[in-house]
Amino acid sequence: MxxxxxxxxxxxxxxxxxxxxxxxxxxxxxxxxxxxxxxxxxxxxxxxxxxxxxxxxxxNPPEEIEDVLVEKDAEILKSEISPEDYAELVKTMLKEDEQPNSQT
Incomplete structure (x- = not known):
């Protein structure tokens, strides 16, 4: 002082x-x-x-705009896709992988 x-x-x-x-x-x-x-x-x-x-x-340095956008995108993904939706997505992907193999 x-x-x-x-x-x-x-x-x-x-x-x-x-x-x-x-x-x-x-x-x-x-x-x-x-x-x-x-x-x-x-x-x-x-x-x-x-x-x-x-x-x-x-x-009080200004926050980086990129950091804020990444955090918001992560929050949107967490709120929109539930674990059940992930499970269904994985099941459909596995079924799609198995179908071409069974045809040859």
Whole structure:
């Protein structure tokens, strides 16, 4: 947790520095510092959001479509064909194998 907050402070410091340097003609010193502090605070909070999104993506990888399809096909086969149907299929296949042999 401490590392997260410290890295967020680093990003806020970088945002502050970039905003401060891009407003180079320092005409209004206090206004520039106030706006730079607001930008730093916003980047500090946005870094928490970015870290939450990244951790969500890493912890929940998307399922492979092929795996889902194979599992669904296996479930369909299990639900449609009963053991009795398998037995009948095997019996008919055995009878078909025996018929050509008996004719020759």
């Amino acid at each position: 401490v590392g997260t907050i410290l890295s967020n402070f680093w990003i806020a410091l970088i945002a502050f520095s970039v905003y401060f340097l891009y407003s180079f003609p320092f005409i209004e010193g206090m206004g520039i510092i106030l706006k730079a502090c607001i930008v730093a605070f916003v980047f500090f909070l946005l870094t928490f959001l970015a870290r939450a999104i990244i951790s969500y993506i890493i912890s």
